[in-house]
Amino acid sequence: MVKVENLVKNYGNFKLELSMEIADGRVTGIVGKNGAGKSTTIKSILGLIKPDGGHVTINGVEAERLSSRDKEKIGVSLSDSGFSMLLSIRDIICILKKMYPAFDEAFFTNSCKAQGLPMNKQIKEYSTGMRAKLRALIAMSHGAQLLVMDEPTAGLDVEARNDILDMIRNYLREDDKRSVLISSHISSDLEGLCDDIYLIHDGKVVLHEDTDAILDNYGVLKVSEEAYEQLDKSYILRSRKDSFGYSCFTNEKHYYAENNPGIVIENSGIDDLILMMTGGN
Amino acid sequence: MRGLIEKDLRLTLVRKQTIAIFLLMALFMGLSMKGSFVVSYVTMLAMIIATSTISYDEYDNGMAFIFTMPFDRRTYVREKYLFNLIMAIGAWVFGILVYGILDLIRNNGAGLGEIPMLVTVVPCIYMVAAIMIPLQLYFGTEKGRLALAVLFGAIVVVVMAGSSVIKSSVNPLAAVAKALDGLPVAASILLVFAGAAILTGISYLCSVRIVEKKEF
Numbered sequence: 001m002v003k004v005e006n007l008v009k010n011y012g013n014f015k016l017e018l019s020m021e022i023a024d025g026r027v028t029g030i031v032g033k034n035g036a037g038k039s040t041t042i043k044s045i046l047g048l049i050k051p052d053g054g055h056v057t058i059n060g061v062e063a064e065r066l067s068s069r070d071k072e073k074i075g076v077s078l079s080d081s082g083f084s085m086l087l088s089i090r091d092i093i094c095i096l097k098k099m100y101p102a103f104d105e106a107f108f109t110n111s112c113k114a115q116g117l118p119m120n121k122q123i124k125e126y127s128t129g130m131r132a133k134l135r136a137l138i139a140m141s142h143g144a145q146l147l148v149m150d151e152p153t154a155g156l157d158v159e160a161r162n163d164i165l166d167m168i169r170n171y172l173r174e175d176d177k178r179s180v181l182i183s184s185h186i187s188s189d190l191e192g193l194c195d196d197i198y199l200i201h202d203g204k205v206v207l208h209e210d211t212d213a214i215l216d217n218y219g220v221l222k223v224s225e226e227a228y229e230q231l232d233k234s235y236i237l238r239s240r241k242d243s244f245g246y247s248c249f250t251n252e253k254h255y256y257a258e259n260n261p262g263i264v265i266e267n268s269g270i271d272d273l274i275l276m277m278t279g280g281n
Numbered sequence: 282m283r284g285l286i287e288k289d290l291r292l293t294l295v296r297k298q299t300i301a302i303f304l305l306m307a308l309f310m311g312l313s314m315k316g317s318f319v320v321s322y323v324t325m326l327a328m329i330i331a332t333s334t335i336s337y338d339e340y341d342n343g344m345a346f347i348f349t350m351p352f353d354r355r356t357y358v359r360e361k362y363l364f365n366l367i368m369a370i371g372a373w374v375f376g377i378l379v380y381g382i383l384d385l386i387r388n389n390g391a392g393l394g395e396i397p398m399l400v401t402v403v404p405c406i407y408m409v410a411a412i413m414i415p416l417q418l419y420f421g422t423e424k425g426r427l428a429l430a431v432l433f434g435a436i437v438v439v440v441m442a443g444s445s446v447i448k449s450s451v452n453p454l455a456a457v458a459k460a461l462d463g464l465p466v467a468a469s470i471l472l473v474f475a476g477a478a479i480l481t482g483i484s485y486l487c488s489v490r491i492v493e494k495k496e497f
Binding site: 043048067068069072074076080081082083084095098099148 | 283284285286287288291292295337338340341342343344345346348349350351352353356496497
């Protein structure tokens with residue numbers, strides 16, 4: 001569905017340089033620290049910024065040349081941008097009806113009501129959580145085949161985050177060909193939702209892996225300095241000096257469990273992935 | 282395009298109270314002042330309201346989301362020119378109604394003969410929009426206003442200098458001014474429309490170039 005090939009974008013000293021792919025029916029996550037290049041990648045995919053090199057295609061069409069028909073199949077939720085805060089949901093319904101031929105007014109209205117979003121209030125009067133829910137519902141209101149969501153749960157409490165994640169899951173359940181590209185710095189959100197994860201650091205993809213593989217095979221070995229010296233480092237991706245010795249990040253924790261009886265292995269999640277892959281040696 | 286017009290219309294209607302005050306002021310002006318000033322006044326106000334929709338789009342980084350919706354950048358620009366035209370014509374009609382009704386009451390419609398010439402109010406004021414739109418798109422709201430003020434200052438200086446040149450001596454400009462003065466009403470109207478069309482065309486091309494180069 002989405003192919004990013006050798007994308008290059010320069011901003012002063014920062015250089016984004018990556019390739020990635022979002023297949024049909026997949027939920028792909030982008031993780032990384034602030035300023036890693038997540039939003040720049042998403043903006044390139046949406047044609048909001050012009051790459052200095054490489055290609056971004058959606059269903060074979062260059063992102064910058066997407067027609068109205070192509071764009072109708074994409075639902076977008078951006079963390080820092082949306083409809084004017086002066087508008088109400090009633091206004092937005094009238095706009096979306098004319099903007100998207102496939103706009104599902106009944107779904108949108110019912111979902112807004114179910115989420116407790118007031119129909120006649122201006123968006124500026126909404127809480128942060130309500131605005132985030134509205135942005136997500138707008139993206140899902142017209143049967144898009146691809147959802148692109150930049151930090152849809154940023155700054156929200158657990159309940160609001162779960163509501164948004166449930167909305168996305170329900171949306172995907174309706175059609176198994178729907179794809180989602182989602183960026184977030186909240187690892188638990190992605191662990192429970194994404195099929196695969198891209199870890200971006202300093203504008204580059206440092207790791208691409210299936211979420212299940214990360215949760216099943218990746219782990220952090222806690223070893224003393226002596227044990228570290230003797231450790232087979234074939235499957236150590238990163239290691240970091242700690243007060244007790246070394247923390248070693250591996251993608252084959254079962255190998256170390258079998259070959260090093262008694263070794264301390266902590267199951268890793270996406271948080272460890274980010275910490276170790278972007279901060280270790 | 283229809284979605285964009287709906288958006289701008291909704292953003293305009295958000296300021297119902299301001300618009301109501303403008304319209305009341307127009308009515309008051311129509312009642313208290315003689316002549317057709319009210320027509321130019323409401324048309325100009327409508328133009329300011331219409332161009333300010335660009336500011337609303339830009340506010341809170343709104344452009345990034347707007348350009349993910351199903352239209353291209355050229356369509357966005359086209360809609361801004363169309364929306365300004367719709368607003369100008371709507372306001373002009375309102376102004377003419379106020380002017381016409383008051384003239385019928387006061388002078389038995391003696392001033393209604395002015396209406397054909399008042400048609401030029403729309404292209405004249407639309408030319409202001411044609412200058413404002415690319416400036417707002419290029420500089421953004423705040424700097425755009427400043428650029429507009431500087432531009433109009435420069436135009437006033439040029440016009441004043443030009444008129445003093447025409448008055449002071451015999452020159453080709455004076456001949457042109459004299460020729461324009463003697464033109465029939467229909468030709469004058471056509472000339473104003475042609476001028477507005479040319480300026481709008483140039484302005485549109487500039488705006489398209491500005492928006493197509495922008496990153497959000």
